[in-house]
Amino acid sequence: MSDWMIELVDITKRYGNIVANDHVTLRIRRGELMTLLGPSGCGKTTALRCITGQNIPDEGRVFIDGKDVTDVPTHRRELGMVFQNFALFPHMTVFENVEFPLMIRRMDKSERAKLVRDALKLVRLEGYEKHYPRQLSGGQQQRVGLARALVYRPKVLLLDEPLSNLDAKLREEMRFEIKDLQQRLGITAVYVTHDQEEALALSDRVAVMNKGCVQQVGTPAEIYDHPATKFVADFIGLSDFIPAKVVAVEPERVVLDVQGERIAAPPSESVSPGLDVLLFIRPNDVRLRAAEGDRQPNEIAGVIAKSTYLGDKFDYRVDVHGVEVRVQTHGAERFDNGQAVYVYLPHERCRIILESLVCPVR
Amino acid sequence: MASFLKKHRYALISFVMLLPGLASFFGLFFYPMLVTVVRSFRPEGVTTAWTLRNYTDFLGQASTRQVILLTFFLAIACTLLSIVLSVPLTLLLRQKLAGHRLFRLTILVPITVPGLVGALGLLLFYGSRGWLNLLLMQGLHVVQEPVKINYTLTGLVIFYVWHYFSYTAVTTLSTLEGLDPAFEEAARVAGASPWQVLRHVVIPLIMPGILAGSVLTFMAAFGAFSIPLITGGSYRPLAVQIYKQIEVFTPARWEAASAMAVVMALLQLVFLTFYMRVLRRPTAS
Amino acid sequence: MRTLRQYLQALLNAKKLLAYTFLLCFFLWVTTPFLMILLKSFGRNWFGKLWFPPEFTLDWYKWAITVTNVPEVLRNTLVIAGIAVTISTLIAIPTGWALGRRQIPGKEVIMSTILLPRMIPPIAYALGVAQIFYRLHLIDTHIGVAIAHVAICAPYAILVLSSTFEGLDERVLEAASVCGANNLRTFFHVTLPLVMPGILSSIIFTFTTSYNEFTLTLMTYGPKTITLPVRTYLAVGEGYWEVTSALSMILIIPSLFVLFMIQRQVQPEKLVGGFKGV
Ligand SMILES: Nc1ncnc2c1ncn2[C@@H]1O[C@H](COP(=O)(O)OP(=O)(O)OP(=O)(O)O)[C@@H](O)[C@H]1O
Ligand SMILES: [Mg+2]
Numbered sequence: 056m057s058d059w060m061i062e063l064v065d066i067t068k069r070y071g072n073i074v075a076n077d078h079v080t081l082r083i084r085r086g087e088l089m090t091l092l093g094p095s096g097c098g099k100t101t102a103l104r105c106i107t108g109q110n111i112p113d114e115g116r117v118f119i120d121g122k123d124v125t126d127v128p129t130h131r132r133e134l135g136m137v138f139q140n141f142a143l144f145p146h147m148t149v150f151e152n153v154e155f156p157l158m159i160r161r162m163d164k165s166e167r168a169k170l171v172r173d174a175l176k177l178v179r180l181e182g183y184e185k186h187y188p189r190q191l192s193g194g195q196q197q198r199v200g201l202a203r204a205l206v207y208r209p210k211v212l213l214l215d216e217p218l219s220n221l222d223a224k225l226r227e228e229m230r231f232e233i234k235d236l237q238q239r240l241g242i243t244a245v246y247v248t249h250d251q252e253e254a255l256a257l258s259d260r261v262a263v264m265n266k267g268c269v270q271q272v273g274t275p276a277e278i279y280d281h282p283a284t285k286f287v288a289d290f291i292g293l294s295d296f297i298p299a300k301v302v303a304v305e306p307e308r309v310v311l312d313v314q315g316e317r318i319a320a321p322p323s324e325s326v327s328p329g330l331d332v333l334l335f336i337r338p339n340d341v342r343l344r345a346a347e348g349d350r351q352p353n354e355i356a357g358v359i360a361k362s363t364y365l366g367d368k369f370d371y372r373v374d375v376h377g378v379e380v381r382v383q384t385h386g387a388e389r390f391d392n393g394q395a396v397y398v399y400l401p402h403e404r405c406r407i408i409l410e411s412l413v414c415p416v417r
Numbered sequence: 418m419a420s421f422l423k424k425h426r427y428a429l430i431s432f433v434m435l436l437p438g439l440a441s442f443f444g445l446f447f448y449p450m451l452v453t454v455v456r457s458f459r460p461e462g463v464t465t466a467w468t469l470r471n472y473t474d475f476l477g478q479a480s481t482r483q484v485i486l487l488t489f490f491l492a493i494a495c496t497l498l499s500i501v502l503s504v505p506l507t508l509l510l511r512q513k514l515a516g517h518r519l520f521r522l523t524i525l526v527p528i529t530v531p532g533l534v535g536a537l538g539l540l541l542f543y544g545s546r547g548w549l550n551l552l553l554m555q556g557l558h559v560v561q562e563p564v565k566i567n568y569t570l571t572g573l574v575i576f577y578v579w580h581y582f583s584y585t586a587v588t589t590l591s592t593l594e595g596l597d598p599a600f601e602e603a604a605r606v607a608g609a610s611p612w613q614v615l616r617h618v619v620i621p622l623i624m625p626g627i628l629a630g631s632v633l634t635f636m637a638a639f640g641a642f643s644i645p646l647i648t649g650g651s652y653r654p655l656a657v658q659i660y661k662q663i664e665v666f667t668p669a670r671w672e673a674a675s676a677m678a679v680v681m682a683l684l685q686l687v688f689l690t691f692y693m694r695v696l697r698r699p700t701a702s
Numbered sequence: 703m704r705t706l707r708q709y710l711q712a713l714l715n716a717k718k719l720l721a722y723t724f725l726l727c728f729f730l731w732v733t734t735p736f737l738m739i740l741l742k743s744f745g746r747n748w749f750g751k752l753w754f755p756p757e758f759t760l761d762w763y764k765w766a767i768t769v770t771n772v773p774e775v776l777r778n779t780l781v782i783a784g785i786a787v788t789i790s791t792l793i794a795i796p797t798g799w800a801l802g803r804r805q806i807p808g809k810e811v812i813m814s815t816i817l818l819p820r821m822i823p824p825i826a827y828a829l830g831v832a833q834i835f836y837r838l839h840l841i842d843t844h845i846g847v848a849i850a851h852v853a854i855c856a857p858y859a860i861l862v863l864s865s866t867f868e869g870l871d872e873r874v875l876e877a878a879s880v881c882g883a884n885n886l887r888t889f890f891h892v893t894l895p896l897v898m899p900g901i902l903s904s905i906i907f908t909f910t911t912s913y914n915e916f917t918l919t920l921m922t923y924g925p926k927t928i929t930l931p932v933r934t935y936l937a938v939g940e941g942y943w944e945v946t947s948a949l950s951m952i953l954i955i956p957s958l959f960v961l962f963m964i965q966r967q968v969q970p971e972k973l974v975g976g977f978k979g980v
Pocket of ligand 2: 099100101
């Protein structure tokens with residue numbers, strides 16, 4: 056038995072001139088919740104539809120549970136899917152909606168009723184069997200959608216932006232409910248979203264996509280702390296990108312030249328002296344102090360250009376030799392516009408990113 | 418007076434603007450209908466007395482039942498066949514195959530072109546020397562003698578469908594195109610084959626559209642006049658019978674014709690009310 | 703049942719060939735009658751088991767023009783349709799506006815009342831129209847026949863225009879009045895241009911209806927107001943099918959033009975009309 060529940064191998068899908076999926080390779084483990092994250096139009100739905108079989112990829116193969124299903128029609132792939140606009144059948148009651156996959160499979164009537172009851176219990180919707188979808192709230196409708204997707208215990212649960220039609224509060228609630236459900240059932244799930252917060256909160260692993268390419272695959276922490284490309288860093292959380300030049304590559308560190316000043320960063324692959332790179336750091340990892348006394352290593356001089364009070368923190372734009380660095384501090388210390396400061400970039404928090412790297416995962 | 422105008426200005430403007438429509442309704446429909454109804458209660462040639470004889474005569478005739486049955490048969494057969502034709506047709510058109518625009522336009526031909534021209538073409542096409550019979554005799558060799566279609570009941574049904582299926586097809590098509598494809602996708606992923614998707618999801622969802630369109634087809638077929646007039650031969654549905662009272666008899670039998678027209682209008686109204694009830698069933702969302 | 707299902711499944715599996723065969727049959731079923739009329743109108747000595755006429759001629763068209771007096775009939779038809787369209791549109795603009803944009807108690811009832819003529823067989827009120835017009839001496843006048851057509855055209859026009867007015871964006875109108883335009887100016891400079899497409903489709907539909915109208919014409923026409931459909935009916939009765947075919951060919955040219963307009967301008971589902979408020 057293969058380790059992977061789903062494998063997309065080198066998938067390319069074009070619509071006319073648009074390349075919606077550009078050599079996408081993705082492997083999803085058994086029992087794992089993998090999120091496809093990316094901006095609108097980046098090809099998440101296209102990749103998902105390759106899994107469901109509604110898209111036939113132009114190139115590449117799709118495997119589910121070790122079997123090549125590239126040419127298997129959708130209805131024989133044994134999948135469960137939850138849709139953005141719920142897609143509940145308006146002419147059927149909640150019961151009939153959830154029963155639908157079982158009816159299609161010609162299951163025994165009494166067995167069907169039992170499974171439907173179990174599924175509705177799973178999503179905490181007992182007592183709503185006789186309602187029609189239009190009589191339910193958005194959250195309830197989406198739970199029916201979940202029940203319909205799970206009722207026949209499919210191998211894989213697919214969710215295409217299932218929460219984006221719900222209000223913020225409900226979204227958060229449902230997020231945990233889905234995660235909890237997925238873990239209790241131990242089902243493999245693929246979750247499509249463009250909401251980074253959702254992705255980080257839910258996923259075992261995240262695949263970040265842009266312009267049809269997979270940019271990086273990793274756990275939420277890996278994605279957040281070690282973004283592989285500028286796009287990933289930028290898409291997830293706040294980022295500072297400071298243009299720099301590699302001066303020296305040493306075993307424990309890489310020395311960078313930032314506007315004439317030396318900054319040390321942790322070692323990084325494929326850098327060599329003389330290379331132009333981006334120094335990446337999260338604004339809340341940067342520290343500020345008033346420009347007094349000697350500068351410590353990894354400190355550079357700057358001037359506060361703009362400060363904004365955000366309630367629980369301050370947001371500063373610091374002008375460092377013409378480059379703007381964004382800093383967020385929680386400390387009590389305040390700095391005024393025009394004040395000279397030292398900007399400390401903690402060595403272990405710095406990352407080197409190659410700007411030219413656009414589609415690293417092939 | 419001035420204050421009254423000021424106070425009710427909004428309602429007055431609305432009313433004045435409605436007037437032309439109401440005037441045309443009352444002048445061109447309600448009043449003529451009233452004349453028809455009143456005339457139907459007059460003895461023949463008399464304009465003062467009242468009588469029920471026109472109704473008792475008409476309803477008492479043995480042939481009346483057959484005429485009404487024929488009218489209903491034609492209308493219902495035409496409606497059902499239109500549905501049978503429209504559903505696969507619109508399902509195919511929805512797939513936007515190459516050339517679908519041409520076929521879409523084809524649907525509109527029978528309701529844009531004058532009915533009589535269509536009828537003439539159909540008489541030529543289905544005639545004993547028409548292409549259909551030539552095809553059957555010379556192309557396929559399935560028959561020796563020409564098949565008689567014109568002026569038969571079968572022929573009349575075919576002609577009716579040709580003329581009136583458009584209403585059903587257009588309405589069904591627009592319902593189908595308003596259908597969210599997510600429903601079908603959801604069904605497919607849940608394991609339904611294309612045929613099961615059609616049967617359990619698509620057809621039930623477009624049913625309201627099909628029914629709404631078929632009401633239009635039914636009304637057109639029930640009231641059909643020009644088509645049966647020239648292609649019906651000895652088959653004369655109600656509308657033609659009514660006209661014959663005026664055309665054939667001298668002096669024209671306005672009273673009898675009026676009584677028949679009132680019966681026909683009532684029959685249609687009753688049937689439509691019944692149909693609308695079905696249409697408005699709560700589950701049809 | 704099982705084989706039927708398998709058959710339909712094969713059909714549904716987007717077997718393009720089957721799909722096109724069906725569509726092509728449908729296309730031929732609708733259009734070949736016209737092809738036969740066309741051949742008949744140009745053919746001579748087309749008897750027996752021949753697929754095409756052996757000789758071609760323009761005689762039937764000459765006959766149609768001289769004997770059945772097509773130019774005058776065509777003029778009658780167009781004049782009557784023109785009057786009917788004008789009156790219907792003039793009725794439908796204010797009424798459609800009121801029904802589409804004003805709060806009126808019992809709007810639904812008014813709407814279904816106005817649509818009632820479309821639910822009753824035309825022959826029923828055509829009888830009454832004929833008798834009234836006799837008394838008013840409107841029989842056999844262009845204006846008379848046209849007014850009779852209005853009975854059936856106006857509900858169409860009102861239906862189309864009220865939904866057009868209803869679909870107007872409130873904010874655009876408000877923007878206009880904020881810019882200082884008074885009601886009348888708003889109507890002429892903003893509202894009217896916005897509803898022009900609706901008016902145009904209403905005109906197309908009423909024209910088609912009037913042009914094809916047969917029942918009401920038959921009850922109100924006279925020697926001076928023979929329209930093309932009536933002329934075709936009379937010609938069929940006279941039995942000269944070649945001449946009738948020639949006549950029909952002339953008759954459908956404006957219809958083809960309308961079909962072309964429909965394809966470019968309007969959604970066909972409006973043509974069959976919704977059943978709002980019924
Ligand atoms: N059926 C189609 N025909 C043509 N182009 C398509 C089709 N489906 C998707 N595309 C194009 O492919 C690209 C990727 O689309 P896709 O739906 O996969 O994006 P997405 O990541 O799901 O975006 P969103 O977050 O907006 O749902 C887009 O540029 C889109 O325009
Ligand atoms: Mg999408």
